[in-house]
Amino acid sequence: MKSALLVFCFAASALAWNHVGHKAVAGHAYDLLEPGARARVDGLIRQHPDFAKLTEGGPADEAARMRFAFIQAAYWPDTIRGDLRFYDEAKRDTVPTAVQPGFPDMGQRKNWHYINVAFSTDGTAIQPPPPVNVLSQVQWIAARIGNAPKPGDREDPVYLLPWFVHLVGDVHQPLHCATRYRKGQNDPNTGKPWSDLGGNTVNVVGSYNLHAYWDDLLGITDTPAYIEGVIRALAKRPAEGAAELDPAKWVDEGAALAQSTVYSFGNEGGGKENPIDFTGDYRIKARQVALDRAALAGRRLAATLNQKLR
Numbered sequence: 386m387k388s389a390l391l392v393f394c395f396a397a398s399a400l401a402w403n404h405v406g407h408k409a410v411a412g413h414a415y416d417l418l419e420p421g422a423r424a425r426v427d428g429l430i431r432q433h434p435d436f437a438k439l440t441e442g443g444p445a446d447e448a449a450r451m452r453f454a455f456i457q458a459a460y461w462p463d464t465i466r467g468d469l470r471f472y473d474e475a476k477r478d479t480v481p482t483a484v485q486p487g488f489p490d491m492g493q494r495k496n497w498h499y500i501n502v503a504f505s506t507d508g509t510a511i512q513p514p515p516p517v518n519v520l521s522q523v524q525w526i527a528a529r530i531g532n533a534p535k536p537g538d539r540e541d542p543v544y545l546l547p548w549f550v551h552l553v554g555d556v557h558q559p560l561h562c563a564t565r566y567r568k569g570q571n572d573p574n575t576g577k578p579w580s581d582l583g584g585n586t587v588n589v590v591g592s593y594n595l596h597a598y599w600d601d602l603l604g605i606t607d608t609p610a611y612i613e614g615v616i617r618a619l620a621k622r623p624a625e626g627a628a629e630l631d632p633a634k635w636v637d638e639g640a641a642l643a644q645s646t647v648y649s650f651g652n653e654g655g656g657k658e659n660p661i662d663f664t665g666d667y668r669i670k671a672r673q674v675a676l677d678r679a680a681l682a683g684r685r686l687a688a689t690l691n692q693k694l695r
């Protein structure tokens with residue numbers, strides 16, 4: 386049981402900024418919302434079919450409760466991976482679960498969380514990213530988030546808001562933008578060159594893998610007090626780049642950072658027998674980059690919502 390739970394936690398942590406990262410980005414953004422946008426955001430969250438879950442354990446004060454709900458909503462798209470009401474629509478022979486009131490369908494949408502912009506430094510052939518990815522979805526939602534609610538519709542901004550908060554966070558984690566191909570890294574079934582799945586197949590010392598290491602850089606203590614500390618730290622980061630509201634540029638930045646910083650340890654593959662052992666300088670730089678990306682995510686999320694929900 387214990388090991389099953391551990392495996393689940395590792396698997397979850399290997400998929401996205403962890404709870405702390407997503408919630409801190411959301412809290413930072415919420416604090417920057419203008420009154421009109423904040424009122425509309427609150428109105429959307431209040432109508433969410435899982436609003437009771439989003440406010441569970443939250444403060445009694447109404448304003449604090451709505452901020453709490455927004456912060457919880459940031460992690461909602463990850464919680465549905467372990468929620469039996471939802472199903473993996475991309476799995477072969479999958480059986481859809483019953484559509485619950487207020488939802489358009491119960492798909493987990495795992496392919497919405499990242500875009501695999503591929504690169505190689507050793508001339509290995511690379512593949513383009515699939516057409517549905519974090520960039521396509523952020524752009525698609527941004528164009529609809531200001532519309533009137535349409536309960537049960539796939540374009541319903543009530544349903545899409547937690548996704549938007551979450552995905553703007555994800556797209557600022559460099560390993561949600563990039564994946565590396567290298568010689569000798571082949572699909573065991575086809576023998577063809579294979580990507581490292583955004584660092585998920587790269588073993589590192591002291592962490593589950595390269596992707597999880599980057600997901601966890603803002604900390605792993607999922608308590609309101611800790612998350613408020615991270616939100617304060619994000620608010621102190623420089624504001625440079627915050628006015629860039631084109632999601633395609635966010636992906637370009639993330640893909641560039643992956644090459645310049647995330648994979649700065651070299652072309653080693655990080656096999657099971659040879660995990661990458663980061664230098665102290667790498668770890669310091671990684672933490673700074675993660676803080677800067679999360680701060681930018683929060684500011685850009687707030688600016689976009691201020692623009693679309695004015």
Ligand SMILES: [Zn+2]
Nearest residue numbers: 400401498555
């Ligand atoms: Zn995610």
